[in-house]
Amino acid sequence: MIRNTLRPALAAAAFLALTASGAAPSFGFRLIQNTTIGRVSAGNLVTCTDPGGFTHWANSNINWFLNTAGQGAGKATALQNALASWTNVASADHTLTYAGTTAAGWATDGQNTVLWANGNGCTGSCLALTALVLQAGQVIVETDITFNAAYAWQTNGTDYDTEAVATHELGHTLGIHHTELTSTPQPTMAAIYFGNGGRTLEADDIAALQCAQSRYPFSARQGMTWAKVSHESVYGTDKVGCAGCNPYVGDTSCSSALPILCIAPDGAPTPSGITTDFYNGWIGGNIGLTPAVQGTQLTSIAAANARCQGFFGSGWQMAEFHHPLGAWYWSSRGNINNASRFWVYINDQPANCWN
Numbered sequence: 001m002i003r004n005t006l007r008p009a010l011a012a013a014a015f016l017a018l019t020a021s022g023a024a025p026s027f028g029f030r031l032i033q034n035t036t037i038g039r040v041s042a043g044n045l046v047t048c049t050d051p052g053g054f055t056h057w058a059n060s061n062i063n064w065f066l067n068t069a070g071q072g073a074g075k076a077t078a079l080q081n082a083l084a085s086w087t088n089v090a091s092a093d094h095t096l097t098y099a100g101t102t103a104a105g106w107a108t109d110g111q112n113t114v115l116w117a118n119g120n121g122c123t124g125s126c127l128a129l130t131a132l133v134l135q136a137g138q139v140i141v142e143t144d145i146t147f148n149a150a151y152a153w154q155t156n157g158t159d160y161d162t163e164a165v166a167t168h169e170l171g172h173t174l175g176i177h178h179t180e181l182t183s184t185p186q187p188t189m190a191a192i193y194f195g196n197g198g199r200t201l202e203a204d205d206i207a208a209l210q211c212a213q214s215r216y217p218f219s220a221r222q223g224m225t226w227a228k229v230s231h232e233s234v235y236g237t238d239k240v241g242c243a244g245c246n247p248y249v250g251d252t253s254c255s256s257a258l259p260i261l262c263i264a265p266d267g268a269p270t271p272s273g274i275t276t277d278f279y280n281g282w283i284g285g286n287i288g289l290t291p292a293v294q295g296t297q298l299t300s301i302a303a304a305n306a307r308c309q310g311f312f313g314s315g316w317q318m319a320e321f322h323h324p325l326g327a328w329y330w331s332s333r334g335n336i337n338n339a340s341r342f343w344v345y346i347n348d349q350p351a352n353c354w355n
């Protein structure tokens with residue numbers, strides 16, 4: 001996904017042949033396929049219907065930060081315009097938000113950052129490079145863009161145009177690869193820089209994001225939820241469990257807002273009056289519910305644990321499906337509100353909103 005400055009002669013020849021034909025425009029967009037868990041800057045070019053799927057976001061709201069070191073100064077408007085171009089795509093719910101400046105860099109740190117540097121794998125004819133941080137299921141959970149500081153970056157429309165290249169790289173951060181279309185007007189996702197025309201998304205770019213979202217619709221994603229079954233006042237314990245959940249693919253739309261069941265394990269022994277078996281376990285510790293949170297905000301178990309810690313303090317984490325004996329139901333100390341179901345995760349099935 002390196003963006004280069006020079007156009008190969010062969011590509012120019014193909015471009016002329018296509019425009020001379022006068023054929024109706026057809027789509028040539030490709031998506032990034034990469035099943036690696038971790039940080040990547042490459043992937044296979046695949047079509048939207050490829051059986052192996054492609055990289056995509058599980059949450060619709062994506063916050064972006066600008067590192068103003070070096071040439072990053074004075075680039076906020078260019079970045080905001082580029083973010084808006086993708087946010088404004090019709091029939092696609094990705095919202096790319098400018099979240100301010102940062103000192104963060106080209107690192108897996110939970111923050112999406114645009115920065116300028118010499119290096120980061122982008123030198124020579126490379127103008128800019130995107131990294132994706134992937135989880136299971138080709139879910140993008142973080143991304144960064146590094147601009148090559150060896151070039152002079154402009155905001156007045158001359159080369160090299162910051163907004164045009166930012167718009168291109170942001171396409172990569174959404175899981176879109178280089179297009180194979182060579183007709184004019186050139187799509188922003190053309191592999192080679194072609195001036196400030198890249199600021200504007202073309203039909204091919206727009207179709208790429210729309211197709212990606214129709215393949216991985218936010219509304220269709222489901223997370224597993226549990227319910228409170230009973231409270232045993234004698235022991236001060238709650239029994240919680242599946243109660244009709246689906247631990248294999250989830251049961252509740254990730255667009256729903258529900259509390260997270262959190263637990264602070266302490267290894268306390270099973271109270272003598274509580275009977276356990278494979279389906280009814282005991283987890284020593286305290287449980288509690290956070291305020292309701294939209295499932296799409298739960299982009300990873302780390303993000304979910306952070307919600308628990310933010311509300312209850314250190315030592316808390318999102319509750320999980322299994323217990324030391326088995327799964328499905330378990331008891332712990334607490335007396336949680338039983339007004340609604342709540343998010344619980346499962347560590348060996350794709351039934352979480354981040355899967």
Ligand SMILES: [Zn+2]
Nearest residue numbers: 001002003191
């Ligand atoms: Zn590129």
